[in-house]
Amino acid sequence: MRNLFRSLSANCRGAFQGETHWDCEGGLRARELSARSWWFIRTRWIAAGLSAVGSLWAILPSWRQGSALVIDFRYFLAVSILLTVSNLIYTRVARRISPDPVRQAGVCRVLKFQVLTDFAILSVLTYGLGGIETPIMILFLPHIILATLFFSRLHSFLMTWVGILFAALPMILEYTGVVPTLSIFLDIHKETRVSSDPVITTGFVLGITGAFLICWYLVSEITSSLRLRERELEDAYARLKLLDTEKSQVTLRATHELKAPFAAIKSYVFTLRDGYCGDLPEQALKVVERIGDRCDLLTAKVSDIIHLSNLRTEQPEKVRMQETDLARIVAGEVDEARLLGKSRGLTVHYRPGEGLCSVLGSTEDLGTMVGNLLRNAVNYSRDGGEVEVGLLCREGRIALRIEDHGIGIPEEHLPRIFDEHFRSTNAIRHNPNSSGMGLALVREIVRLHEGDIRVSSRLGAGTEVTVTLSCASQQLPKGDDHGEDSHY
């Protein structure tokens, strides 16, 4: 993570500006609209192909041998050409209009044009296939359903009426004599054509009007309900993000407010210790140093308490996980542990295994986890002792093993070692200056990384801690410097 301040700023911007981009008419989001637009185009290519096949069927006598139908191939051909030309144009337009929220109004308009073009082409096809003699008008319904999904209630209602007009147009034009009456049946008598009957024509027009409107009503009711639900979810998500940001800000402020006074005290301790206020008697200097030590302890404790409370309210899915080289983290913390144990003559051996994998995790938290475990191993070892650190990758899991040969943990205390502030009696005797928060933090970090931790210990003989985490997909390249111990 780069830093909290930057993420806070970004979160605030996201929360206030809104990351959901609804189209200009309250319908689907730009990205979804764009996806639907492409779906339309693909479907139209299929329709153009089918129309071309229809043209061939109408042209080739051998194909329609034995059929009682007579279809003018020109209508299929016209439909095929119209679909191809319009689709070429829409493909070009769709490529230009990306799912960029800024251009979503453009996506809306293009989709409307696409639906209207299809209505007009379907109208031609309906006429060519004898109007009500075939169920071709059913193809208007998917367009009305999709228009209701795409656009606002008002716009989809208007589009439905446009659909009704285009569907009824062939019958109206035939009935009024504007265009000649067409039939696809060979032996039908002109006078008995249903389109010549005003009752049938009117009934049919009213029928499709009713069917289309009922279809629009049902879909728009469902869509409105779904949109409302989605908006509520979006609002709830935005509120959660805002709360998360506020939580981070409160944590940051609390940390600062609690640490700042200790920082001021420690600053004075430095000035006293280093003689900036004059020379101090040796006894006074010792007291000043003890004040400084307690100050450090309290600062660390405050940090640990806030860190632990933060971790406890985190969910694994919300932690900013990234592919992390655990071996590198361990190598860095081993170096720190070696420095810590140097004055007491401790040796820390590190043996990273072969073919190590990375893990998905928070680099900072994993660093805290490894650091706390190693500090415990060093702090509770005897002077001149040895700590062994191993890292092994097997069956998609990576295991970190830290073993010391120190004071160990009494068996009856093992179940409580992860409790915050808990310290076993022998630990307090061996190392009085510890917050008792280290293993509580480790347990929370392991939980957040959905890992597993096992501790085995024998009083007076030492402790072995094994943390197992899932590997990320990528295996680390061989020969990477993971700080392997030359002694091993």
Added chain:
Amino acid sequence: MAKILIIDDDQDIIDSLTMVLERHGHTVTSKGDLGSLVDTVKGIHPDLIVLDIMWPEDSQAGFKAARVLRKDKHTSKVPILVLSAVNQRSNLAFGFSESDTSTEFMPVDAFLEKPVEPKVILEKIRQLLYPGHTEGR
């Protein structure tokens, strides 16, 4: 020696730092708020500014002040050393480091976490005032 301006809302930090810096020959001026910052800096002409980040009114006030100083041609060249109680390796998993500095977001030259050892801040100030010079030269 240098003229150093300490901008911090904690008077104890100002006093303890002043003791250290003045002992080493620096001239120290302090400011306990961020009002009229550019004018103050123009009036003092410091060689270096020690700036706190988190202020009671705003957690990022220090960064904002740094951006204001960087935008003004009279103050843009003054090195800024950030001193904050919440800093890198803070064990809270959201510290920042010198790698986070940027012209846009964090136009500062160095970070140190409070409390700071006198020798550490003196060395950092030396590095900022005389970049490229090694100690003892």
